[in-house]
Amino acid sequence: MTIRTRRERERAEREQLIITAARELAEAEGWDAVTTRRLAAEIEYSQPVLYSHFKGKDAIMAAVAVEGFAELAAGLREARAAVTGPRETLAAVGGAYTAFARRRPALYDAMFTHHVGLPFATPEAPAALREAFGELLRAVEPVAGADGAPDLLTETYWAGLHGLVTLMRSGRLPEEAHERRLALLNARFAGGG
Amino acid sequence: MTIRTRRERERAEREQLIITAARELAEAEGWDAVTTRRLAAEIEYSQPVLYSHFKGKDAIMAAVAVEGFAELAAGLREARAAVTGPRETLAAVGGAYTAFARRRPALYDAMFTHHVGLPFATPEAPAALREAFGELLRAVEPVAGADGAPDLLTETYWAGLHGLVTLMRSGRLPEEAHERRLALLNARFAGGG
DNA sequence: GTGAAATTCTAGCACCGCTAGACCTTCTGT
DNA sequence: ACAGAAGGTCTAGCGGTGCTAGAATTTCAC
Numbered sequence: 371m372t373i374r375t376r377r378e379r380e381r382a383e384r385e386q387l388i389i390t391a392a393r394e395l396a397e398a399e400g401w402d403a404v405t406t407r408r409l410a411a412e413i414e415y416s417q418p419v420l421y422s423h424f425k426g427k428d429a430i431m432a433a434v435a436v437e438g439f440a441e442l443a444a445g446l447r448e449a450r451a452a453v454t455g456p457r458e459t460l461a462a463v464g465g466a467y468t469a470f471a472r473r474r475p476a477l478y479d480a481m482f483t484h485h486v487g488l489p490f491a492t493p494e495a496p497a498a499l500r501e502a503f504g505e506l507l508r509a510v511e512p513v514a515g516a517d518g519a520p521d522l523l524t525e526t527y528w529a530g531l532h533g534l535v536t537l538m539r540s541g542r543l544p545e546e547a548h549e550r551r552l553a554l555l556n557a558r559f560a561g562g563g
Numbered sequence: 564m565t566i567r568t569r570r571e572r573e574r575a576e577r578e579q580l581i582i583t584a585a586r587e588l589a590e591a592e593g594w595d596a597v598t599t600r601r602l603a604a605e606i607e608y609s610q611p612v613l614y615s616h617f618k619g620k621d622a623i624m625a626a627v628a629v630e631g632f633a634e635l636a637a638g639l640r641e642a643r644a645a646v647t648g649p650r651e652t653l654a655a656v657g658g659a660y661t662a663f664a665r666r667r668p669a670l671y672d673a674m675f676t677h678h679v680g681l682p683f684a685t686p687e688a689p690a691a692l693r694e695a696f697g698e699l700l701r702a703v704e705p706v707a708g709a710d711g712a713p714d715l716l717t718e719t720y721w722a723g724l725h726g727l728v729t730l731m732r733s734g735r736l737p738e739e740a741h742e743r744r745l746a747l748l749n750a751r752f753a754g755g756g
Numbered sequence: 757g758t759g760a761a762a763t764t765c766t767a768g769c770a771c772c773g774c775t776a777g778a779c780c781t782t783c784t785g786t
Numbered sequence: 787a788c789a790g791a792a793g794g795t796c797t798a799g800c801g802g803t804g805c806t807a808g809a810a811t812t813t814c815a816c
Binding site: 485547557 | 675676678683684710712715716718719721722723724725726727729730733734735736737740743744747748750751752754
């Protein structure tokens with residue numbers, strides 16, 4: 371048995387190595403630079419081993435995305451814990467969300483922009499993803515007012531954050547006014563229904 | 564002279580042919596299907612003629628995007644003209660925006676998602692683009708309240724719309740609740756500052 | 757009609773994601 | 787201890803991509 375478990379452990383380690391290499395390469399040079407050849411060279415194996423771990427490049431991106439969800443969820447939770455009051459909470463969580471997107475743009479792309487076949491608004495969605503949404507939900511709920519649909523309101527607020535960061539990152543919105551736009555979004559959502 | 568002008572006219576016609584073919588192919592099968600070979604076959608010329616008109620594939624997408632800006636601006640203007648009252652105007656324009664994004668997803672991608680090197684929030688931006696933003700601005704201004712920064716508020720509202728449509732189109736938000744989310748967004752922005 | 761100029765095409769480069777089949781290592785049964 | 791089976795990894799290659807150099811063709815000016 372022990373020899374088999376060692377094999378399995380080594381294999382799991384190599385899988386993590388692939389994910390980490392893909393993530394670091396993407397963060398350093400963007401996803402366009404993450405080619406299967408390049409990635410194989412990075413982990414010092416040949417291309418086909420990638421396909422013995424993942425179905426294809428998209429599956430590797432999806433694995434990276436799942437790591438990102440966990441990191442985002444942790445960041446949001448931390449931000450929420452650091453403040454009190456509904457308005458402050460919304461501002462802290464919204465700020466943490468956009469800060470994450472700006473700090474880890476490639477990671478954010480894999481999570482929320484690239485067409486990677488991950489289930490989202492279903493129970494089958496990755497736990498880390500559901501947790502990240504839960505953090506947003508807990509920040510939005512106190513300011514939901516009489517809407518009676520905190521889930522939908524959270525989705526809408528999330529869309530606002532997502533729009534801000536994606537439009538900014540693609541050069542469609544100027545960077546320098548980001549904080550002011552975020553403040554406007556928060557004011558509109560914290561104002562009550 | 565007349566022979567030269569005929570040449571120039573024919574050349575302009577062929578350029579438009581390229582743009583139209585690219586757009587139709589993208590709308591029918593997505594941008595992944597728009598390869599330079601496929602596009603060349605569509606216009607019944609060889610690949611290199613594409614490069615005598617455009618610097619590369621991105622430039623073709625940019626040209627398609629500019630057409631899209633004009634169409635979007637027209638749609639928003641029409642929607643705004645059909646109603647009266649600030650809340651109704653915002654709902655009409657927001658609805659027209661998301662309807663456009665859902666009706667012409669590939670076009671919308673070229674305009675607002677793909678990294679195409681078009682200037683946005685500057686005077687050098689395409690006229691049609693500035694006009695489309697102007698339509699949004701005229702819809703948001705009446706509900707701006709005391710914010711005193713209608714430009715930034717419009718950008719923020721735009722981000723909300725953009726987030727809704729992109730997250731929905733990538734399967735991150737379920738389609739069926741779109742109208743309710745849009746209504747929530749509108750309510751938050753029409754509520755006054 | 758002929759040489760010059762402009763235009764279009766053929767052919768190919770370097771790269772992409774992905775995979776079949778050869779190769780080598782490791783384990784198993786006698 | 788050793789032959790054969792099983793498993794893992796590699797080399798080499800497929801069909802595709804965006805893009806371009808240089809040949810071939812057409813059109814022009816004289």
